[in-house]
Amino acid sequence: MSIDQSARRPTVWAVAAAAGVSKTTVSRVLTGSPRVSPEARAAVEQAIEQLGYVPNRAARSLVTRRTDTIALIVSESESRLFSEPFFAGTVRGINEELARTDYAFVLLSAEGDIARIERYITNGHADGMILMSLHRQDPLLQLLTRTRTPVVLSGRPFAGDNIPYVDADNRAGAARAVQHLVSTGRQHIATITGPADMPVGVDRLEGFRDSLPAGARKSWRRMVAHGDFSEESGERAMHELLERAPELDAVFAASDLMAVGAMRALRANGRKVPDDVAIVGFDDSHASRLTDPQLTTVRQPMEEIGRSLARLLLTQLRNPGKRPASLIVPTELVIRDSS
Numbered sequence: 085m086s087i088d089q090s091a092r093r094p095t096v097w098a099v100a101a102a103a104g105v106s107k108t109t110v111s112r113v114l115t116g117s118p119r120v121s122p123e124a125r126a127a128v129e130q131a132i133e134q135l136g137y138v139p140n141r142a143a144r145s146l147v148t149r150r151t152d153t154i155a156l157i158v159s160e161s162e163s164r165l166f167s168e169p170f171f172a173g174t175v176r177g178i179n180e181e182l183a184r185t186d187y188a189f190v191l192l193s194a195e196g197d198i199a200r201i202e203r204y205i206t207n208g209h210a211d212g213m214i215l216m217s218l219h220r221q222d223p224l225l226q227l228l229t230r231t232r233t234p235v236v237l238s239g240r241p242f243a244g245d246n247i248p249y250v251d252a253d254n255r256a257g258a259a260r261a262v263q264h265l266v267s268t269g270r271q272h273i274a275t276i277t278g279p280a281d282m283p284v285g286v287d288r289l290e291g292f293r294d295s296l297p298a299g300a301r302k303s304w305r306r307m308v309a310h311g312d313f314s315e316e317s318g319e320r321a322m323h324e325l326l327e328r329a330p331e332l333d334a335v336f337a338a339s340d341l342m343a344v345g346a347m348r349a350l351r352a353n354g355r356k357v358p359d360d361v362a363i364v365g366f367d368d369s370h371a372s373r374l375t376d377p378q379l380t381t382v383r384q385p386m387e388e389i390g391r392s393l394a395r396l397l398l399t400q401l402r403n404p405g406k407r408p409a410s411l412i413v414p415t416e417l418v419i420r421d422s423s
Contacts, residue, residue: 094135102131153188154397155210157201157224159217160193168313169340169369170386171216174238177390178214185398187211198223205231212397214238220281234400236393240283240412248400250392250411252384254284254366257415258291261336261364261382264417266297270334270362273300274307276321276346278338288338288366307332311342318345326353333361334423340365340372343379347422362423368416377421384415 096114100107105124112120113128120128131137156178158171166172175191182189190210194201205213205227212234215224220242228235237249265273275292278285293304300307309324311317318337322345325332337343343365347357355361357377365372368383392411399408 094137096137098135099128099131099137102135103127151209151211152186153190153210154182154212154214154394155190155192155204156214156216157192157194159215159219159222159224164314169367169371170384173369173386174216174390174393177387177392178394179390180387181391181394181398187398194224202227205233212236212401214393214397218282219279234397234404236396236400236408238389238393240287240410242283248396248408248410250389250396250413251284252389252413253415254287254384255291255294257366257382257384257417258288258336258338259295260291260415260417261366261380262292262295264380264419265334265336265362265364265423266295268334268362268423271297271300272307272329272332273334273336274309274325274329274332276309276311276318276325276335276337276342278311278313280310285338292336311338311345313339313342315341315345318342319349320345322346322349323353326350326355335361335363337363337365340367340369340379340381343381343422344371344375347375347379357422364417364423368418372418372420375422380420380423381418382415383418385413389413 096107096110100110103110103124105128109120109124110128113125156175179189192201192204201224204210213228214236216238218225218237218239218241225247235247237247240249240251241247262273273296275289277289277292280286289308293301296304307325307329309321311321318341321342322335325335326349335346337346343363346363350357350361357363363379365379365381366384368381372379372381392413396408396411399406
């Protein structure tokens with residue numbers, strides 16, 4: 085904006101004059117104060133619209149102690165953040181919901197630089213936080229509890245963390261995947277699971293174990309290999325399973341990317357999908373439709389999870405004394421050619 089344009093920009097004084105009220109009344113309207121009559125509020129809002137007045141965000145935050153900013157903090161590296169389908173879909177949903185409000189949206193990667201995130205939080209740069217991909221003993225939760233910053237979690241927390249969250253029904257989704265494999269006659273079913281220090285990894289492993297035939301539950305641990313939801317970890321885990329249990333005829337991978345890596349390892353070992361080994365993933369990401377054969381997977385509504393996270397946080401910000409109820413979103417099995 086040029087100096088001339090800046091000089092012509094309407095001021096709060098101009099709004100007050102146009103509305104026939106004091107500058108104090110205009111300020112109260114801008115900060116949402118209840119100490120304004122309906123008539124005065126309507127006059128100020130009409131003047132703002134007519135003049136095209138835009139409040140100075142920095143000046144308003146000094147008065148209200150609000151930043152009108154929401155931060156999404158992800159406890160993963162930036163490379164993981166921008167490569168994994170769940171993160172991208174959830175961020176789209178959060179941004180879509182916040183676009184209807186005056187809140188700005190900031191995305192931060194917390195891996196390896198907790199001190200920077202701590203400064204950001206303690207200096208009050210955001211009114212509320214959404215946390216994603218938390219691991220057990222993550223220091224971010226304790227930090228936010230101390231600062232009393234409104235927060236919601238993407239994913240169920242571990243027991244004892246009494247914080248609102250939104251999560252997919254991971255256990256039921258995994259169970260449905262294994263039930264499908266059993267129904268097609270597969271008898272030696274393995275799994276590539278997510279990290280054991282994340283509830284999502286635990287829940288999907290428990291869903292796998294819940295739905296195994298009674299005879300297979302006695303030796304289920306032998307059929308488990310651990311990954312970190314990445315494609316590379318899925319490939320490594322599949323090689324490990326083939327060495328340990330060469331008789332396996334089906335695999336439930338706890339993410340689509342791990343399923344993609346597993347399919348690559350199966351091809352390298354001369355195993356055909358689904359003739360020799362059936363495989364099911366989890367996410368219903370874009371990658372599931374690019375594999376050959378196309379991947380059977382458990383759909384979780386990533387964008388809806390993002391929208392719900394934003395709504396839960398907005399509820400807390402608008403009603404500081406209210407703790408919103410957590411939400412578990414249903415999943416759906418999408419059957420394609422890999423099983």
